[in-house]
Amino acid sequence: MPDAIAELKILPGSSAEFAILSNSYASSGGDAAVLLDDRAASLVVSHHRVLRAHSIPGVRIEGEETSTGARARITVEPGTQAPGPVHLCFGVLPKEGLQEIQAEFFIGEGARVSFLAHCSFPNAVRVKHVMDARIHVAKGAAMEYAETHYHGPAGGVEVLPTAHIELEEGASYKSLFKLVQGAVGVLRLDYQAHLQKDAVCELDARIYGKSDDRITINESLYLDGENSRGLAKSRVVAADRCVSEVIGEAVGNAPHARGHVDCVEILKGPLARAVAIPKLTVVDERAKLTHEAAIGSVDKKQVETLMARGMSEDEAVDVVVKGLLR
Numbered sequence: 001m002p003d004a005i006a007e008l009k010i011l012p013g014s015s016a017e018f019a020i021l022s023n024s025y026a027s028s029g030g031d032a033a034v035l036l037d038d039r040a041a042s043l044v045v046s047h048h049r050v051l052r053a054h055s056i057p058g059v060r061i062e063g064e065e066t067s068t069g070a071r072a073r074i075t076v077e078p079g080t081q082a083p084g085p086v087h088l089c090f091g092v093l094p095k096e097g098l099q100e101i102q103a104e105f106f107i108g109e110g111a112r113v114s115f116l117a118h119c120s121f122p123n124a125v126r127v128k129h130v131m132d133a134r135i136h137v138a139k140g141a142a143m144e145y146a147e148t149h150y151h152g153p154a155g156g157v158e159v160l161p162t163a164h165i166e167l168e169e170g171a172s173y174k175s176l177f178k179l180v181q182g183a184v185g186v187l188r189l190d191y192q193a194h195l196q197k198d199a200v201c202e203l204d205a206r207i208y209g210k211s212d213d214r215i216t217i218n219e220s221l222y223l224d225g226e227n228s229r230g231l232a233k234s235r236v237v238a239a240d241r242c243v244s245e246v247i248g249e250a251v252g253n254a255p256h257a258r259g260h261v262d263c264v265e266i267l268k269g270p271l272a273r274a275v276a277i278p279k280l281t282v283v284d285e286r287a288k289l290t291h292e293a294a295i296g297s298v299d300k301k302q303v304e305t306l307m308a309r310g311m312s313e314d315e316a317v318d319v320v321v322k323g324l325l326r
Helices: 015-027 032-036 300-308 313-325
Strands: 042-046 049-054 059-065 069-076 086-091 096-107 112-121 126-137 142-151 157-167 172-181 186-195 200-209 214-223 229-239 243-252 258-268 273-282 288-297
Touching: 015 042, 015 049, 015 086, 032 042, 032 086, 042 059, 042 069, 049 059, 049 069, 086 096, 096 142, 112 126, 126 142, 126 172, 142 157, 157 172, 157 200, 172 186, 172 313, 186 200, 186 229, 200 214, 200 243, 200 313, 214 229, 214 258, 229 243, 229 273, 229 313, 243 258, 243 288, 258 273, 258 313, 273 288, 300 313
Parallel strands: 042 086, 069 096, 086 112, 096 126, 112 142, 126 157, 142 172, 157 186, 172 200, 186 214, 200 229, 214 243, 229 258, 243 273, 258 288
Antiparallel strands: 042 049, 059 069
């Protein structure tokens, strides 16, 4: 592999590894066939090997291997209207390992693009996944990023995603982080978004923690431009001995900026613990920030209604929980 960032098809000799990772990609809800579809831009990284990096007109995917993971640069040319989602797949197949991903996203002025990312750690006993994303969305551009995780049952994964998001005037960014399959392990999510005039940002996290999982979500919105809008939304279910902490922050630095923090945490079992910390700071008196936070058990009325239709209590609780995280 050359030191320079390079576009690849499939790394020679990696077909078996690619097939296994593709199966994990499918298990997390993705369509494995798209990873080899030349009509779609895609990037596949297994541990610290770049198995595929494929560009399409207007969307350039560049990848470089490192000793502990990979560096990626994704550039969407100004005015590009991506015909379909860009597919990203990251994973560690062995039971142990470290994967560090450094990713840069440059979305050109007026462009429109969406990303579907799947992270798979099916055999993890002691795996650490670190994602450091730098995202820049230019004037009037729009980016959507949906990330789904698939973890094995052992809970041996430590996931540390960070994102620094810069939105220029009139830009929009919407993200969804979803981890509901398998054991979470340890999750520490830290996202910061800086919004200029008329920019819009929505950060959405949905997590299902079980056993001894530890979940920390920290989402911050800096409303730096006039009329900017931001939403930090989280839905967490903590079961068994899981401990969850959600910190939602909004800072109103500009006139007529609007920010909202929305957190719901559901506890299943007497040993689960949840903390919600909304943090609002108004710098410009014309900004308006709001928050709502709720921590409690599964809605008894909903459970009773489902049980009246023939479900057991466990089945009814499961349906309500999945509805919350859908």
